[in-house]
Amino acid sequence: MPFRLPPLLLAWCKPLVHSLLTLLMVMVVTFALLRALPGGPFDKDKRLPPAVMEQLEAKYHLNAPVWQQLLAYSGNVLRGDLGPSYKYTSRTVQEVMSEALPPTLILGALSLLLGCSAGMSVALLPWLLPARAQQTKAALDTLASTLGLASLSAPSFVVAGSLVLLFALELRWLPAARLTNPMDAILPTLALATVPFGYTVLWVRKALWQQAGQGYLQVKHALGIQANQITLNHQWRNALLPWMSLMGPLAAGLLTGSFAVETIFAIPGVGKLFVLSVIDRDYPVVMGITLLYSVLLIALNLVSESLLRWLDPRLRVEATP
């Protein structure tokens, strides 16, 4: 009898292998793209003498062929070493990134929490009204989708700019910049929360409507189960599925920061660090942040997949051959 892996292990191994392959490809593609950038990390306004240039390139192994650099880099990454930063000399990429991470992670997590919970409430509210309030339900439902579309139509810099203009410059209620005390987090969190809010409202609302047309809900009603319980236990639970698969990329994006929002609020976060590093050709930092994003994305996708399996028993059945 040939050896066969247990199905559960197989169900976990396959996405894991796929993810590792994707991660490898991401690394190669980014590495190649970076080396294709015109200009090098040490091209300054004032030209360095050729001897110094040579020494610098030799120090960071930039004179070796690209494939050798890539091999050396991958080896270092496997050992958990992301290399030295070219711009912030004498500091490693880990040090530079770990300084930029806390504000970005805090704002990302807060805005994700705020956006999703607010979006969920707005999408769900019309369905929890008593049956006689049909007109209010229709009005709230239209309002929900209009709000969702509107928040996806406002670029983050537009939202951030308007918030600063209104609350910081006109009303002078909240601070306009930096991130030193809890009050400072309010405006950037609101600015970042529009994207998860919009997606959550639109996707959950659409799925709720799709579920509403399904026969099983009528059976539940016929059985005499309370309307709100049907909405929460069945309609909502099923409507969460498409939203779940969307959350992975969304959360990964939010947790790695937004350049526009971080620039407007003068927050030294990852999004800002990335763009500045691209402009300064600080290859190792760019690579580090790209890898961080990809790892986050893959991990969050795996998490949302397993949550999906937990929510939807049909997927569990299909996973076992």
Added chain:
Amino acid sequence: MSSNTLTPVASFTLPLVGLGLILLGTLAGLANGHDPAFINVADPLKPIFSSPYWLGTDDLGRDLWARLAQGGLISLWVGFATALASVVLGGILGIVAARCGGWVDAWVMRGVDVLSSLPSLMLVVLLSVVLGKSLWALVLSITLLSWPDATRVIRAATRQQLIEPYMEAYTALGGGTGRWLSHYWVRNVADVLILATTLTVPRAILAESTLSFLGLGVAPPLSSWGTLASDGWQLVRVAPSLLILPTACIFITLLGFNSIGDWLEARLKR
């Protein structure tokens, strides 16, 4: 999915009217005789509704309406060009992947996965630095960002066509791929193509305006709504209308396109 309830859509008229007004305003601004690049040092920072400049002037005395119109032309052009390019690219790859199947399909979809695993706006930032600041470079880099989604959608729709019963009859009668594409495929997936285009336009405009706001978009002789908003941000304390007007243009345009997309999506549900 058998859903007998049609999902109601958001109020659709108002965003559409707004989009129409923006388009008309852009056309009128192009025709109103003011040169968007004409610097008039005598009239800096005129407020809204001042006599020759209906929407005021910026710090160099340039007519804001003319600048908004020219910027709108650039933003809309980038949006449509990108949408068209990514639907064409996604269409070709989607057809090839669905029709060939096997390892071709697997490789195309793996490429799509890899591109989606790169940080999206970060990728555009990288590419816009690689490709320079020309308008075509901008279109190319935003296309690279948006073709994976188009490919996914079109591949799925094409695969659905391939298993339809008419396909079996068509193949049995000896029909070729070329005729199938031009006679049947186009008509049957037209809704998907239109929807993909409509949804890509606002996303491309969003990406363009964000890039321009960051100073990575269109270069100085040209300007887009994003550049205008970025310029306005510098003067927000002196003349808020310089920030408010371009951002309002961006918002209303995106809302208009998103509402059309939302409406189409609800109506064209297969």
